[in-house]
Amino acid sequence: MQDGNALAARPDIGPDEDKISVSREKGLNRVLHILEFLHTTQRAVGIGDLAKGVNAPRSTTYTLVRELVDAGLLEMAGDGNRVYFGKKLYLYGMDYVRGNDLLRRGRQEVDNLSRETGETSELCMLQSGRYTIVHSSPGTRPFRISSATGLQIPLPWTASGRLLLAGFERTVIEDMVSEDDLVLPDGRRLLLDDFIADIAMAGAAGYCVTSGLVDAYTKCLAAPVFSAPGKVEATMCLVVPIDTSEEKTVDLIALLRERAARLSIAG
Amino acid sequence: MQDGNALAARPDIGPDEDKISVSREKGLNRVLHILEFLHTTQRAVGIGDLAKGVNAPRSTTYTLVRELVDAGLLEMAGDGNRVYFGKKLYLYGMDYVRGNDLLRRGRQEVDNLSRETGETSELCMLQSGRYTIVHSSPGTRPFRISSATGLQIPLPWTASGRLLLAGFERTVIEDMVSEDDLVLPDGRRLLLDDFIADIAMAGAAGYCVTSGLVDAYTKCLAAPVFSAPGKVEATMCLVVPIDTSEEKTVDLIALLRERAARLSIAG
DNA sequence: CTGGATTGTCTCTTACAAAAGACACATGTA
DNA sequence: TACATGTGTCTTTTGTAAGAGACAATCCAG
Numbered sequence: 001m002q003d004g005n006a007l008a009a010r011p012d013i014g015p016d017e018d019k020i021s022v023s024r025e026k027g028l029n030r031v032l033h034i035l036e037f038l039h040t041t042q043r044a045v046g047i048g049d050l051a052k053g054v055n056a057p058r059s060t061t062y063t064l065v066r067e068l069v070d071a072g073l074l075e076m077a078g079d080g081n082r083v084y085f086g087k088k089l090y091l092y093g094m095d096y097v098r099g100n101d102l103l104r105r106g107r108q109e110v111d112n113l114s115r116e117t118g119e120t121s122e123l124c125m126l127q128s129g130r131y132t133i134v135h136s137s138p139g140t141r142p143f144r145i146s147s148a149t150g151l152q153i154p155l156p157w158t159a160s161g162r163l164l165l166a167g168f169e170r171t172v173i174e175d176m177v178s179e180d181d182l183v184l185p186d187g188r189r190l191l192l193d194d195f196i197a198d199i200a201m202a203g204a205a206g207y208c209v210t211s212g213l214v215d216a217y218t219k220c221l222a223a224p225v226f227s228a229p230g231k232v233e234a235t236m237c238l239v240v241p242i243d244t245s246e247e248k249t250v251d252l253i254a255l256l257r258e259r260a261a262r263l264s265i266a267g
Numbered sequence: 268m269q270d271g272n273a274l275a276a277r278p279d280i281g282p283d284e285d286k287i288s289v290s291r292e293k294g295l296n297r298v299l300h301i302l303e304f305l306h307t308t309q310r311a312v313g314i315g316d317l318a319k320g321v322n323a324p325r326s327t328t329y330t331l332v333r334e335l336v337d338a339g340l341l342e343m344a345g346d347g348n349r350v351y352f353g354k355k356l357y358l359y360g361m362d363y364v365r366g367n368d369l370l371r372r373g374r375q376e377v378d379n380l381s382r383e384t385g386e387t388s389e390l391c392m393l394q395s396g397r398y399t400i401v402h403s404s405p406g407t408r409p410f411r412i413s414s415a416t417g418l419q420i421p422l423p424w425t426a427s428g429r430l431l432l433a434g435f436e437r438t439v440i441e442d443m444v445s446e447d448d449l450v451l452p453d454g455r456r457l458l459l460d461d462f463i464a465d466i467a468m469a470g471a472a473g474y475c476v477t478s479g480l481v482d483a484y485t486k487c488l489a490a491p492v493f494s495a496p497g498k499v500e501a502t503m504c505l506v507v508p509i510d511t512s513e514e515k516t517v518d519l520i521a522l523l524r525e526r527a528a529r530l531s532i533a534g
Numbered sequence: 535c536t537g538g539a540t541t542g543t544c545t546c547t548t549a550c551a552a553a554a555g556a557c558a559c560a561t562g563t564a
Numbered sequence: 565t566a567c568a569t570g571t572g573t574c575t576t577t578t579g580t581a582a583g584a585g586a587c588a589a590t591c592c593a594g
Contacts, residue, residue: 024549024582028331032338035355039362048540059581062542064295071299072395077366081541085363087394087401088302091417093360096352097305098416103357125353128339129457133500134354149365150358202337293581294551315570324553329572331552349573 024266030056035085041148042082044077052132092142102233102263106225107135108267109259114139117252120239124222129176133163134234141241154181157206159222160235166203167230170196178221178266185214203232206255217242218256223260236260277451297331300338302352306417311344311351368531369500373492374402376526377503381406384519390426392488398422398431398442401501404508408508421448423462426475426489427502433470434497437463452481470499474520484509488520490527503527 027201033054045053051061054129065083068074072088090201097103099190106123114121114137121138130152155161155177173196182190202208211219219242227233238252271358300321305312305527312320318328332350335341339355341470364370373390389403397419399518422444432440440463449457469475481527486509494500503526505519 009462016444023552026294027581028298028334028551029526031295031298032340035359042362047542048543056315056540059543059584060582063582069297073299085359087392089356089361090360090363090401091394091399092302092306092352093357093363094358094416095309096354096360099310099351125354127358131357132354134357180268180585220538292552295581297552313570314572325571326554326573328551 001111025056027060027064030060031068034061034064034068038074039082044082052057052196102225102227103134106236106263107233108137109263110139113137113236113238113256113259117238117255121254122160122237122239123234124164125234127152129162131158139239147196152207153207153214154178156160156181157184157221158237159202159210159213162195162198162202162208162210162238163222164225164232165199166224166232168199173199186216189222207257209249209253212242219244219249221249221256223253223257224264225260226264228265233248234263236263268470283394292323294327294331297321297327298335301328301331301335305341306349313347313349317350345454369399369492372502373503373530376401376530378404380404380503380505380523380526384505384522388520389427389504390501391425391431391504391507394419394428394430394502399429420481421445423448423457424451424479424481425488425504426469426480427504429462429469429475429477430464430489430491430502431499431501432466433491435466440466452482474524476516479509486511486516487524488516489530490520490524492527493531501530503530 033056034050037050037053041053047061047065048058050065051058054061056064059185067076069076069083069086070084074083075086076082077084088156097107103123110121110123118140120136120139120141123184125134125136127131131154131236133149133153136149153161155165167175168176174192177192177195182192183196184190190209198208200210203224207221207223209219209221213220219240220237220239222235224232225234225236236256238256240252276427286326294505300323301317304320305316305396308320314332315330316396319326325332336343336350336353337352341350342353343349344351353424361423364374372391377390382527385407387403387408392399392401396403398421400416400418400420403416420436420520422432432443435443441459444459444462449462451457465475470491474488474490476486476488480487483508487504487506489502489504491499492501492532503523505523507516507517511519
């Protein structure tokens, strides 16, 4: 099952039809699409729009939504004909946190770090082959982008991405990184070979810094968190102004690496 | 695991859906049961046990689990043949928090309150007809029960339960409260009429105190959070030693009510 | 007012997923 | 050694859920 679902790319024009005919799909898959769609929209959605968004028949969507609302996974939002995530999902999510040492302690460390440094700090992981901000703490600077938790960003855009891929085979990396991912927000285009070289360097150095990749005003410092020797499970990173002095940057990296190391193994 | 599945006993109100034959069930329902089962066990579970736990055929369970793991809703845990909640559920849960003002601010207030008072503080809501601890902050006392987030408790056992039901019709309350719910942990039995009288009183007073209901050593103070005039959306509560002085209790109630009021409406 | 677009509910059909069961391979234990 | 128990992957069968479409009820623009 290769679910390169169309919703992530574009709802309407789908050259990558799984089958020639949009054959009957399993209810569970429809549900998974619905959840993913709500995650991308980040807001309550009308059931009609939802049906369009996941490219499912209206009747099916209505029944599924009703079942999910009854189950508490979704909730009807404000004005009455929109749905969004429900309390049950929150509860399950907290269960996950509780059962996951790394995440639990990582959130804590990230919060500490951003409080101590005043900079935006994040915990990042690979999530189904994509870079994901699992937790972030805003820092105290006047205007800082609220890089929302759960946001997924192309791996090549980030320092963390370079660390997370350390140790992977070249072929695996090629699979994970699409052509589009190599195009930066400002239109510049990375070379795959350069990116792979970056990954090797980052892995060897034990940290990674990128400047002006996602935007022109910040640089990103990242350090790896290991779940086993050599296996990068997550990264902690700091987002700082691009004009941060070399000296301060070095200090921050040292701090970051110390905290990341503290998270590693040590179960 | 000789316990049948407690959760299937009453998935929802009303019609006797328990058929003689455990006939073929919808995949989505199986999934919902799986999630609920994992929520009650609060730990990673082997797939075999999972199948027993939700009373589903092994083969079905294997395929469903595989699909859920692929989707990231579940993850294989530690030793390799157990499953538990996955990162995706955490991300969806955080989306819920973000989209839900009351919860977001409520968590904050609860954390503040427990820090200021040193007592265990909780945010509670109705979740599919049951009392649910949506967020809790432990307080600083030496030994305090870690009333886990997401824990569901019979409504009559709690102060919050009385407030949450304020304004509901008697028949609705009767539907929500089972016979078993009226039996306290220590074996005492509440009368439904008394409970309903309590609800009315709590609703009128705008707060509620219960002593020694869940256990003999604590009392529970609760105040309502309104989503609209008269509509109780949640409660904040404090769990304090049962021998807390009358004077201090009064002070805490005042504080609690102030904070709860701050959460109300104001959306 | 009218015509088009949305919303929510219902019914009926058949394509397809859930379930049964067989299999292969580990374990443990008498 | 046999014998039970747990695990993971097949195939086959058949009950039913996904989907098409019809319906009434809003809503809104022209």
